[in-house]
Amino acid sequence: MTAARPAAAPAHNVSDLPTIPVGSPLLLLGRGADADAERGVICAGDLPAPDDPTLVDRARRAKEILGDRVMILGHHYQRNQVIEFADARGDSFELSRQASIAEAPYIVFCGVHFMAESASILGREDQTVILPDLAAGCSMADMAEGHQVVDAWARLERAGVAAQTIPLTYMNSTAAIKSFCGERGGAICTSSNAAAAMRWAFDQARTAPGGDTDGGKVLFLPDQHLGRNTAVLGLGLELDDCVVYDPWQPDGGLTDRQIRDARVILWKGHCSVHARFQPAMIDRIRAERPEVEVLVHPECRHEVVLQADRVGSTGQIIRWVEEAPAGATIAIATELNLVKRLGQEHPDKEVVFLDDTVCFCATMNRIDLPHLVWVLEALIDGEVVNEVKVDTDTRRWARVALERMLALPGDDRSLVAAHASA
Numbered sequence: 001m002t003a004a005r006p007a008a009a010p011a012h013n014v015s016d017l018p019t020i021p022v023g024s025p026l027l028l029l030g031r032g033a034d035a036d037a038e039r040g041v042i043c044a045g046d047l048p049a050p051d052d053p054t055l056v057d058r059a060r061r062a063k064e065i066l067g068d069r070v071m072i073l074g075h076h077y078q079r080n081q082v083i084e085f086a087d088a089r090g091d092s093f094e095l096s097r098q099a100s101i102a103e104a105p106y107i108v109f110c111g112v113h114f115m116a117e118s119a120s121i122l123g124r125e126d127q128t129v130i131l132p133d134l135a136a137g138c139s140m141a142d143m144a145e146g147h148q149v150v151d152a153w154a155r156l157e158r159a160g161v162a163a164q165t166i167p168l169t170y171m172n173s174t175a176a177i178k179s180f181c182g183e184r185g186g187a188i189c190t191s192s193n194a195a196a197a198m199r200w201a202f203d204q205a206r207t208a209p210g211g212d213t214d215g216g217k218v219l220f221l222p223d224q225h226l227g228r229n230t231a232v233l234g235l236g237l238e239l240d241d242c243v244v245y246d247p248w249q250p251d252g253g254l255t256d257r258q259i260r261d262a263r264v265i266l267w268k269g270h271c272s273v274h275a276r277f278q279p280a281m282i283d284r285i286r287a288e289r290p291e292v293e294v295l296v297h298p299e300c301r302h303e304v305v306l307q308a309d310r311v312g313s314t315g316q317i318i319r320w321v322e323e324a325p326a327g328a329t330i331a332i333a334t335e336l337n338l339v340k341r342l343g344q345e346h347p348d349k350e351v352v353f354l355d356d357t358v359c360f361c362a363t364m365n366r367i368d369l370p371h372l373v374w375v376l377e378a379l380i381d382g383e384v385v386n387e388v389k390v391d392t393d394t395r396r397w398a399r400v401a402l403e404r405m406l407a408l409p410g411d412d413r414s415l416v417a418a419h420a421s422a
């Protein structure tokens with residue numbers, strides 16, 4: 001149910017939105033927190049001044065000096081000031097693939113903590129992965145802690161369904177949870193292969209020793225929205241086939257009967273950026289611009305996805321904008337840095353942000369040019385700062401889970417096709 005909204009403000013044309021200047025103050029996340037947590041820690045580096053006019057030249061020079069010794073990976077949600085120095089740009093699936101084939105001894109990951117962890121897991125043992133700001137965590141990944149997932153599995157065992165359940169975690173989760181899934185026959189997915197991964201997981205649940213030939217179950221972590229959208233729109237399950245496990249409630253807030261009857265057990269997590277989008281925003285833009293095409297990411301709420309014209313991963317949204325005819329009006333529900341960049345790269349189309357407030361992913365935005373210059377110049381001086389390294393035990397099973405994911409088709413159009421024909 002959508003809450004009543006105040007009088008609607010006009011949708012933002014992304015070219016009108018303010019550009020965040022280099023070094024803008026952002027939230028100080030996780031001051032003093034555990035360095036292994038997705039909350040991140042305060043970055044205590046001796047950073048260049050944010051208003052240093054030579055920052056761009058310093059970054060160029062540092063890249064030139066380091067040459068093949070460093071590979072910079074940039075997620076699509078990164079700021080322009082950072083992405084322009086990326087050797088490879090992509091969503092988390094593509095960047096995982098790049099990390100798995102990178103030759104450079106140093107990988108500077110311009111993204112968030114769980115992505116750098118994945119690069120550490122997939123890279124060679126002798127490679128070093130650097131996250132320019134260790135406070136760049138992910139609020140969604142933070143919603144599932146390793147011990148909570150262990151408790152949830154014990155809950156499934158008590159309900160008598162663990163043997164017929166395959167755990168599947170979204171890429172946006174800690175290395176410990178990826179490892180948990182790998183060790184229990186599960187895998188990892190991204191928004192570009194979630195339906196293929198969920199089909200794969202059901203196949204495993206049916207064919208595993210002690211599995212359930214009638215169908216099996218999937219425990220989907222940690223994004224309930226991606227899990228629900230995938231199950232219903234990608235695999236054709238009913239909404240009632242899904243239940244939500246709340247790690248903060250006794251027994252996950254579910255009875256044994258609810259767990260036994262469910263096909264998909266969704267973890268109660270979400271993306272704080274994508275969950276902001278509401279169906280009323282789509283109503284408003286359609287009232288203002290009847291010709292608009294609405295593209296949304298599957299991390300959005302199910303009721304938002306149902307009203308959209310298309311639902312797809314970051315990579316798919318980029319392709320749809322590229323393929324749209326000149327003069328098209330396109331409203332997009334995903335992270336704002338990407339939407340702004342698409343507007344700048346396609347001036348012949350009108351690209352608008354679906355939300356009526358400016359909403360970047362605060363943690364993605366923590367990586368800025370001062371941090372990038374800082375880690376690159378430190379490398380030139382022979383110093384590694386902000387290394388992200390996954391311990392050997394965790395790495396072993398997390399790598400198995402990631403490799404299962406990489407073996408799946410990377411460009412999953414089934415979710416889109418199912419929605420288009422719905």
Ligand code: SF4
Nearest residue numbers: 138139140271273361
């Ligand atoms: S956009 Fe959402 S899921 Fe992605 S890093 Fe930010 S909080 Fe996490």
